[in-house]
Amino acid sequence: MLITHDTECALSILVELLNTAPEACGSEQLPDVAALSAFVVRQEISEIDSLGPADLAAVHELRSRLREVFSAGSVERAAGLVNALVAEAGTTPRLTNHDDHGWHIHYFAPHAAVGRHLAAELGMALAFIVMAGELERLRRCEAPGCARVFVDLSRNRSRRYCDSRTCGNRLHVAAYRARQRSAEAVPATGG
Ligand SMILES: [Zn+2]
């Protein structure tokens, strides 16, 4: 798969961002500018000069548009959504080696507002996924009642659940019950 480490990092931010939405987890995890600010720090998003209510609104809108790519249904539709995002973001690729990260490419325009910054970076990460023919790796958790998204980077593309604690536990309980059922079904061989 032609997915670089930088793309993987961007995809991880993408998943974290999408899973802050009420559609994903039942309540808004980015309800105010302070929460957005904490998200920016936690995800180490660079060159963000200031944050205000307009930035919060822009990030909420971007989040819905990014989520549409996960449910695009066809490569053509996904490509159209990604193209629109990246074009509107004023993407300007440039090499940088800030903060000892080694040489990598920033797609966002220098000191762009957070909405456009994320649209450029996350949009390009999605573009690489489409280009690599890996759109099917963008998934929605299959646990009942869970709408979180994840990117399945497993070798055999077998991942079905998000890694939230709740779904992990649900999964373990289900697996435990399944093991018990199969243990009951198989007659014990002498002991
Ligand atoms: Zn960087």
Ligand SMILES: [Zn+2]
């Ligand atoms: Zn889940």
